[in-house]
Amino acid sequence: MESLRSDMYVTPGERVGEADKFEAGYGVCQINNILVATLVGTLVQEKSKGFGTKPTLKIKSAKYSEGHPLLPDIGSKVTAKVIRVTPRAASVEILVIDGKPVREVFKGTINQQDVRQTEVDKVEIYKCFALGDIVLAEVISLGDRHSYFLSTAKNELGVIHAKSKAGVVMMPVNWQEMLCPATNSKEFRKVAKES
Amino acid sequence: MGAITYGPLVRIDGEGAKTKERDVREDGRRWDELRPIYMRVGMLSTATGSGYFEGGGTKIFCAVHGPRPSASNYTIDGTMHCDVRWAQFSGREGAAGRQGDSMSEEERELSSSLQRTLASAVRLENYPKCRIDVSAFVLEDGGGGFAAVTTAASLALADAGVEMTDIMAGSTVAVIGKQLVVDPSAREEAIADGTVRVGFASQRAKVTDLMQNGEVDLEQFREAIKVCCTASAQVCGLMKECLVKKAKKWLKKRGRSEM
Amino acid sequence: MISEDVYRKVHPKEYLKRFIDKDVRPDGRAVSTARYLRLTIGSINTAVGSALVRLGNTTVLAGVNATLIRPNNANPDKGIVEVSVELLPTASGESRNVRGEEAVVLAEFLRTLIIPHIDVSTLCVEADKLVWCLSLTVYCIDHDGNLEDSVVLAAVAALRNVRLPTVRMVDGDEGGDIENGIENTRMIDADNEAEEGNESIMAVVSSKRTESLELDNFPLTVSFQLFCEKALIDPSAEEEVVCVSRVTFIMKPTGDMRGILKEGGHILSPKLYNSCLAQSKERVKEYMKKLQAGS
Numbered sequence: 052m053e054s055l056r057s058d059m060y061v062t063p064g065e066r067v068g069e070a071d072k073f074e075a076g077y078g079v080c081q082i083n084n085i086l087v088a089t090l091v092g093t094l095v096q097e098k099s100k101g102f103g104t105k106p107t108l109k110i111k112s113a114k115y116s117e118g119h120p121l122l123p124d125i126g127s128k129v130t131a132k133v134i135r136v137t138p139r140a141a142s143v144e145i146l147v148i149d150g151k152p153v154r155e156v157f158k159g160t161i162n163q164q165d166v167r168q169t170e171v172d173k174v175e176i177y178k179c180f181a182l183g184d185i186v187l188a189e190v191i192s193l194g195d196r197h198s199y200f201l202s203t204a205k206n207e208l209g210v211i212h213a214k215s216k217a218g219v220v221m222m223p224v225n226w227q228e229m230l231c232p233a234t235n236s237k238e239f240r241k242v243a244k245e246s
Numbered sequence: 247m248g249a250i251t252y253g254p255l256v257r258i259d260g261e262g263a264k265t266k267e268r269d270v271r272e273d274g275r276r277w278d279e280l281r282p283i284y285m286r287v288g289m290l291s292t293a294t295g296s297g298y299f300e301g302g303g304t305k306i307f308c309a310v311h312g313p314r315p316s317a318s319n320y321t322i323d324g325t326m327h328c329d330v331r332w333a334q335f336s337g338r339e340g341a342a343g344r345q346g347d348s349m350s351e352e353e354r355e356l357s358s359s360l361q362r363t364l365a366s367a368v369r370l371e372n373y374p375k376c377r378i379d380v381s382a383f384v385l386e387d388g389g390g391g392f393a394a395v396t397t398a399a400s401l402a403l404a405d406a407g408v409e410m411t412d413i414m415a416g417s418t419v420a421v422i423g424k425q426l427v428v429d430p431s432a433r434e435e436a437i438a439d440g441t442v443r444v445g446f447a448s449q450r451a452k453v454t455d456l457m458q459n460g461e462v463d464l465e466q467f468r469e470a471i472k473v474c475c476t477a478s479a480q481v482c483g484l485m486k487e488c489l490v491k492k493a494k495k496w497l498k499k500r501g502r503s504e505m
Numbered sequence: 506m507i508s509e510d511v512y513r514k515v516h517p518k519e520y521l522k523r524f525i526d527k528d529v530r531p532d533g534r535a536v537s538t539a540r541y542l543r544l545t546i547g548s549i550n551t552a553v554g555s556a557l558v559r560l561g562n563t564t565v566l567a568g569v570n571a572t573l574i575r576p577n578n579a580n581p582d583k584g585i586v587e588v589s590v591e592l593l594p595t596a597s598g599e600s601r602n603v604r605g606e607e608a609v610v611l612a613e614f615l616r617t618l619i620i621p622h623i624d625v626s627t628l629c630v631e632a633d634k635l636v637w638c639l640s641l642t643v644y645c646i647d648h649d650g651n652l653e654d655s656v657v658l659a660a661v662a663a664l665r666n667v668r669l670p671t672v673r674m675v676d677g678d679e680g681g682d683i684e685n686g687i688e689n690t691r692m693i694d695a696d697n698e699a700e701e702g703n704e705s706i707m708a709v710v711s712s713k714r715t716e717s718l719e720l721d722n723f724p725l726t727v728s729f730q731l732f733c734e735k736a737l738i739d740p741s742a743e744e745e746v747v748c749v750s751r752v753t754f755i756m757k758p759t760g761d762m763r764g765i766l767k768e769g770g771h772i773l774s775p776k777l778y779n780s781c782l783a784q785s786k787e788r789v790k791e792y793m794k795k796l797q798a799g800s
Contacts, residue, residue: 060490063404064367064412064449080369080411087449089369089409091489093497113493113500114288115407122313122376130515152514154294155314185515193375196316212515290647291562292596292742303550307646309595329594334642335568337551381594383646385566386549 061088061110068108074099076109121148123157123190123199130211131159131201133184139163141180143188143201158198161188165202166241178227178239179203185212187243209243273302273431280417280429280477285397285488287405295406299398302431303337303388308398310406313376324373328361329381330395337432338387356392363396363416363445363455369409378408389432390418396445396455397481404489412447414454415481419444419470421462426470428477442470446478518747525733532561532741537784539739542791544658546799547666553639553714554667556799558659561741562649567659569641569667573708576629576636584628587640588616590656596648608645611656615643618724618755619660627719630672635708637669639718650742653753657726662796665723668714675709724763725792727785728753731771736781738788754785758793 061067067079068086075081076097078090088094092112099106123129123145131143145157166174180186187208188201203209206226215221215231215238223242224230230237270276281302290296293309300306316325331353332338349357364380380402382395393416400414420430420438427434435441440460447454453475458467513520513531524531534540540561549555552568559565576583590612592605619641628637641663643656730740731750740748750769757763762782767773773781 060493062413062486062489063410064447066449078409080409082411087411089411090407091404091493093493112407113496114405122373130511132515146514147511150508150511152510155312157315196375290564290595291649292647296595305549307595311594331593333549333552333566333568333644334640335549335552335555335570379594383593383595383644385568386551388550 059094060092060113061094062091063087063089067094072105074105074107076107078110078112079108121151121153123148123159123193125190125192127190129159129188129190129201131186131188133180133182133186136176136180136182138176141176141186142198143186145199145201159188159190159201160194160198161186161201161203165191165200165204168204179241180210181213181238181240183214184210184240187211203241203243206244209241211243213238213240271427271431271434277425278428278473278477280480281431283481283484285401285484287401287488287492293402293406295402295404295408297398297401297405299394299401301390301394301429303386304391304394305385305388306382306391306394306398307385308380308382308395308402310378310380310399310402310408312378312406313373313408314379316375316377322371322374324370324376324378326361326365326368326370326378326380328357328364328399329379330357330360330384330392331382332384332387332391336384336387336391338384338391356395359392359455359457360395360399363414364399364403366452366454367410367412367414367447368403369411372409378403378406387432389430389435390416390443392416392457393418393443393445397485401485401488404485405492412449412452413482413485414445414447415478415485416443416445416455417474417477417481418442419474419477421460421466421470424466426466426473428473442467442474444471444474444478446475446482448479448482451475517743521744521747522733525735525737528735530737530741531743536735536737537780539788539791540741542658542795544662544795544799546662546796552663553669554663554665554718556659556662556666558655558662560651560655560739562647563645563651563655563742564647565643565645565652565655565659567641567643567656567663569639569663571667571669572638572640573630573635573672573710574638576633580625582629582632582636583625584636585638586620586623586625586628587638588612588619588643588660589640590615590643590645592645592648592652596645607652611643611645611652614653615656615660618657618726619664622720622723623664624719630708631674635672635674639667648742650740650745651728653728654726654739657724658792661720661723661725662799664718664720665796667718669716669718670711670714671716672711673709722757725756725758725789726753727756727781727788729781729784731769731773731777734771734774734777736773736777736784738781738784752781754781756785756789758789760786760789 065088066085067088070081070084075086079086080089088110090110090112092110095109095111097107127148129145130147131145133141133143135142141161143159145159163174164171166179188203190199191202192200194200213221217233219231219233221229221231226242228237229240284300286298290309295310297308380399384391396416419442420427420434421440422438440462443457445455543559545557549568553571554569557566590608592608729736729738729752730744730748732748750771753766755764
C-alpha cells in the first residue's frame with residue numbers, strides 16, 4: 052500500500068501507510084505494521100532527510116498548528132505570573148508557552164538554585180521576584196506532582212514586567228534592579244535582559 | 247412532610263405494545279434502520295473540543311477539557327476522567343428524583359464505562375502529568391442514551407485534537423420477541439425483552455464496550471452484537487463526514503488569517 | 506514585541522481597558538451592544554416545558570418536570586415549585602464542587618425572582634389529595650458570561666411553555682373501567698403504602714397536555730458590567746473576569762423597571778443609570794419579541 056494522496060483529509064484511526072515505507076510523524080502512530088492517523092487534518096508527506104531513512108508521514112491538523120496541545124516540555128520558553136514567593140522558591144502560573152497562550156494554566160516552580168547562574172547559594176528569592184511579576188523562564192524538568200520546574204538562569208530570562216509597591220510599572224535599571232518612575236525608588240528583581 | 251413522588255408523568259400517549267405486531271415500527275422505520283442523525287462539533291466555547299449528537303429524541307452535548315494539569319498525581323501517562331449525566335427532565339428513569347449536584351450510582355457506573363471505552367483509543371502516553379476531562383450531558387433520552395454518549399464523546403475528543411488511534415461509536419439493539427430492533431426508541435426500549443449495547447472502534451473493528459440487559463438467548467445475543475457493530479460502523483461513517491466538514495472549515499479560516 | 510494573544514493572556518485588564526477606552530469591546534461589539542440572542546422553546550419532548558437560550562456562546566437549557574404528589578400538610582391546596590440551577594462540567598470542566606457556589610447563588614437569585622410569579626394554587630388537582638410538583642432545572646451548558654440574564658430568560662421561557670395534562674380523580678373501582686374504555690389515558694395509581702397508610706388515590710391523566718401555567722408579569726433581567734466609568738451590557742466571560750462591579754436591572758415585560766441589583770464598588774452615576782435603564786428597556790423589547798415568536 053502506497054501512502055494516501057497528500058491533500059486528503061483523514062480522521063483518527065484511518066490507515067495512512069505502512070511502517071516499512073514511512074516514518075511516523077506528528078499526528079501519526081504506528082500500530083503493528085500500519086501507520087494510522089490520530090488527528091483530524093490533512094496528510095503531509097515529508098521527503099526523507101538522508102540516505103537510508105524513510106520519508107515521514109504527518110498530519111497537518113485542521114484546527115491547530117503543529118505542536119498542539121500546548122504542554123510544557125523541557126526547553127519550552129514560558130511566560131508566567133508569580134503567585135507565591137517563599138524563601139526557597141517562587142510559584143508561578145504558566146500563561147504562555149513558546150509564544151502561544153495556553154488554554155489551561157499550568158503551575159510552575161522556580162527553585163532557589165535555578166534563579167541565576169552565579170552565586171547560586173546566595174540567592175534570596177524575595178530580591179528576585181514579587182507577587183504579580185511577569186517572568187520569562189525555561190522549563191528544565193517536568194518537576195514534581197504539583198508543578199513544572201522552571202529556570203531563569205540565562206541572561207535573557209527573568210522578570211519582564213513588574214509593578215512597584217506604589218502600583219506603577221517599573222523600568223529595568225540593571226540585571227538586578229528596577230526603578231519606579233513615580234517614586235524614584237528602586238526595587239530588587241532578577242531582571243531579564245532585553246534582547 | 248416530604249414530598250412523595252409517583253413517578254414522572256411524561257410520555258403517556260399511545261400504547262407501546264402495538265409495536266410487536268406490526269411489520270414496521272411505530273415511527274415508520276424498518277427494523278434495521280437508524281433514526282435520522284444530526285451531528286456537530288466545536289460549538290462550546292469554553293471547551294477544548296465539543297460534540298453534539300442528536301438521533302431521534304436523543305440529544306447530547308459532550309465537552310472535552312484539557313489536556314490540563316492533573317490535580318492529584320504525577321503520572322507518566324496522562325489520565326482521563328469522564329462525567330456522564332442525564333438532565334433531570336431527560337425522561338430517563340432515576341434522573342428525575344435526583345437532588346442537586348451528586349451523581350447517581352448509574353451515572354457513576356456509566357461514566358467509568360465511558361472512560362474505559364475511550365481510553366482504549368486515546369494515546370494517553372502523549373500527555374504526561376496531564377488529565378483529559380470528558381463531560382457528557384444528556385438533554386433528552388429518547389432511547390439509546392448511553393450509546394449516543396459514546397459517539398458524542400468521540401466526536402468531542404477528535405474536535406479537541408486529542409490523539410486517538412480510532413473513532414468510537416455506540417449503538418443499541420433491542421430484542422422484542424424474536425425481532426432485533428436497531429436503535430430503539432425509548433418506548434421500544436421499555437417493552438423490549440432485552441437490550442444489547444455495544445461500543446465499537448470502527449477501524450480496528452473491535453468491541454470496546456458491551457452491555458446486555460434483560461433476557462436474550464444466546465443465538466440472539468450473538469446476532470445482536472453483529473447488528474450493533476454494523477449500526478455503529480454506519481454511525482462512524484457519518485462522524486467522519488462531520489469531522490472532515492469541520493476540518494475544511496477550519497482550514498479555510500486559517501488560510502484567510504494567515505494571508 | 507509580544508503578540509496580541511499573549512498580551513491578552515498576560516495582562517487581561519490592560520488589554521480590556523485599551524479596547525473600552527476606544528468604546529469597542531474585544532469581540533467587536535460596541536459598549537452598548539448586546540449579543541445575538543437565540544431562543545428555542547419546547548425542544549425537549551420529555552419535559553413538560555423547556556427552553557434553550559444561546560446568548561453569544563453562553564448556552565443555557567431550562568426544563569420542567571411535573572409529578573403528581575400528595576400536598577404539603579401546611580398548604581393542602583397548593584402545588585409545589587422547585588427551582589435549581591446547575592453549572593455543568595461541560596461549561597467549566599471543573600468537577601462539580603468547585604463551581605458549586607456560583608450555581609447556588611444563581612439558583613437563589615432565580616428563586617427569589619420567579620417563585621412569587623407562579624400561582625401555586627392553580628397547581629392543585631384536589632385539595633389534601635393531589636397536587637402538581639413542578640421542578641424547574643436550569644443547566645448551564647456553556648459559560649461565556651452573563652449567566653444571570655440567560656438563566657432568568659430560559660426559566661421564564663420554559664415556564665411559559667409548560668403544558669400539563671388534565672387530571673381527574675376517580676374512585677378505585679371506576680379506575681379499571683376507564684383504563685380499558687378510553688384510549689390515550691393512563692391511570693395513575695397514586696397509592697402510597699410507605700407512609701402512614703393513606704388510602705390509595707386514583708386519577709386519570711389525559712395524554713394531551715393542554716393546561717398552561719399562569720405566569721403574569723414575569724421578571725426579565727438585563728445585566729451590565731461596570732468598567733472605566735462605562736457600563737458594558739451583556740458582558741462576556743472575558744469581561745466578567747476582569748471587572749468586579751455589576752448592575753442588574755430587573756424589568757417587567759412591559760419595559761418598566763421592577764428593581765435593581767448592584768454588586769461591587771464602582772459608582773453608578775445618575776447619567777450612567779439613565780443610559781442603562783434606556784438600554785434595558787430596549788433589550789426587554791428584544792426578549793419579548795423572541796419569547797412571543799417562540800411560543
